[in-house]
Amino acid sequence: MQTSRPLPTAGSRTGLAVLQGLARERSLLAALRLMNEQVGPAFRVTLPRFQPAVFVGPDSNRQILVTERDKFLWRPEGDPVCKLLRNGVLVIDGQFHDEVRGHMDPILQRRHVLQHIPAFWRYTDDIARTWRDGEERDMLVEMRRVALLILMGTLFEVEFMPDMDRLWQPILDLLEYISPGLWIFWSDMPRPKYRHAIEAMDEYLYGIIRERREELARLGVEPSPGDLLGQLVAHSGYDDDLIRDQLLTMLIAGHDTSTALLAWTFYLLGTHPEAMAAMQAEVDAVLTSRDRPPTVEEINRLEYTDQVIKEALRLYPPIHVGNRQAAVDLEVQGYRVPAGTRVMYSIYLSHRDPRYWDNPSEFCPARFERQGERSRPAFAYVPFGGGPRNCIGAAFAQVESKVVLSRLLQTFDFELLNADEIKPYMGATLEPRPGVRMRVRRRR
Numbered sequence: 001m002q003t004s005r006p007l008p009t010a011g012s013r014t015g016l017a018v019l020q021g022l023a024r025e026r027s028l029l030a031a032l033r034l035m036n037e038q039v040g041p042a043f044r045v046t047l048p049r050f051q052p053a054v055f056v057g058p059d060s061n062r063q064i065l066v067t068e069r070d071k072f073l074w075r076p077e078g079d080p081v082c083k084l085l086r087n088g089v090l091v092i093d094g095q096f097h098d099e100v101r102g103h104m105d106p107i108l109q110r111r112h113v114l115q116h117i118p119a120f121w122r123y124t125d126d127i128a129r130t131w132r133d134g135e136e137r138d139m140l141v142e143m144r145r146v147a148l149l150i151l152m153g154t155l156f157e158v159e160f161m162p163d164m165d166r167l168w169q170p171i172l173d174l175l176e177y178i179s180p181g182l183w184i185f186w187s188d189m190p191r192p193k194y195r196h197a198i199e200a201m202d203e204y205l206y207g208i209i210r211e212r213r214e215e216l217a218r219l220g221v222e223p224s225p226g227d228l229l230g231q232l233v234a235h236s237g238y239d240d241d242l243i244r245d246q247l248l249t250m251l252i253a254g255h256d257t258s259t260a261l262l263a264w265t266f267y268l269l270g271t272h273p274e275a276m277a278a279m280q281a282e283v284d285a286v287l288t289s290r291d292r293p294p295t296v297e298e299i300n301r302l303e304y305t306d307q308v309i310k311e312a313l314r315l316y317p318p319i320h321v322g323n324r325q326a327a328v329d330l331e332v333q334g335y336r337v338p339a340g341t342r343v344m345y346s347i348y349l350s351h352r353d354p355r356y357w358d359n360p361s362e363f364c365p366a367r368f369e370r371q372g373e374r375s376r377p378a379f380a381y382v383p384f385g386g387g388p389r390n391c392i393g394a395a396f397a398q399v400e401s402k403v404v405l406s407r408l409l410q411t412f413d414f415e416l417l418n419a420d421e422i423k424p425y426m427g428a429t430l431e432p433r434p435g436v437r438m439r440v441r442r443r444r
Helices: 012-025 028-039 058-067 080-085 094-108 110-128 139-155 161-178 192-219 228-234 240-271 273-286 296-300 303-315 370-374 394-411
Strands: 042-044 053-055 136-138 321-326 330-332 335-337 342-346 412-416 423-426 430-433 437-442
Touching (some): 012 028, 028 042, 028 053, 053 058, 058 330, 058 342, 080 240, 094 110, 094 228, 094 240, 110 139, 110 296, 110 394, 136 139, 139 394, 139 430, 161 192, 161 240, 228 240, 240 273, 240 303, 240 394, 240 412, 240 430, 273 303, 273 394, 296 394, 303 394
Parallel strands (some): 053 342
Antiparallel strands (some): 412 437
């Protein structure tokens, strides 16, 4: 191996500042931000039983995600996400991953996603129909309801509304189960609280697998190209356990990332009324009817809406950090990383890196005008990761968010009520806590 340096760590003064920031802001993001500011774009966290190598910036992102991706493992053995998802596409490696992903990728291609636009529109209306004019609603909760209906109704072709109340708490419990916590320092700690949630979700998922298998056999038909559940069931090499693992992966990762993106976008629009007004004006000009779903052409013309969504993903990427393990001794940006080291690349800090972003903490959708996008180095912006293992649901999330936001802004005015309370929370995704409370008024 080439001559390389050990990763820098916090000295006593920096360590004290980090601890003070952690206590003040009650967020691990604060600790990582302070380490980045005072130590640099590469550092090692030195906590008992938790000493990851952390990297920030496009060069390390490219190396980890693309040029030397084969030197990293994705499967975090011992982490709750691995215990929960088992052999889900998110947490498997090698040829096994490539085979599973190769079967799932075509189902989530943009051409199939665009066929779901009427369903995105309809499920958004199903939730918005429950809002009373002038009442207060938490967009973190409401967007989770929308995202669950959409994911289940489109990718699984299952109407989830009758089961939502019953499975709401188990889903929240599973998200808590894989969120950062004491398990980071004690991987084998007993966690009996979550057994009921896992059993409830397994009962539900194995049930819909069995029903779809029986339905396809009875009717003697092939599943539609965009029916993920049907396509997995129709695959002769997949048993119910492996299908369950893919469904739970898509359910947990897919709906929670969309929930966070939509909730953060409402927070940013609420704190920037001029952006909300501009977005509503675009929606009113482009969408020619309130009584039918938008066309693909109309969705493609929502350019400012697209810029707002991209800026929300920059400031508050739902998956705010990537987690890998070094499979061999290697060097990342000149720093020594021994085999077995947990390696984290911070998407959140990369998106706020002042070397590549002017006024990085400010909300500015104009950054994503075409000229601005061309001026940034590749991998400075990685909300969906990058390389062959980028987010499998990226196209789905981008179309879904434009349809949901445009429909709601076409129908309602929104007033943010708790702007000063909202802080980023490192859960399974980066969420606005304690929620995004808004007054909703139907547009006349």
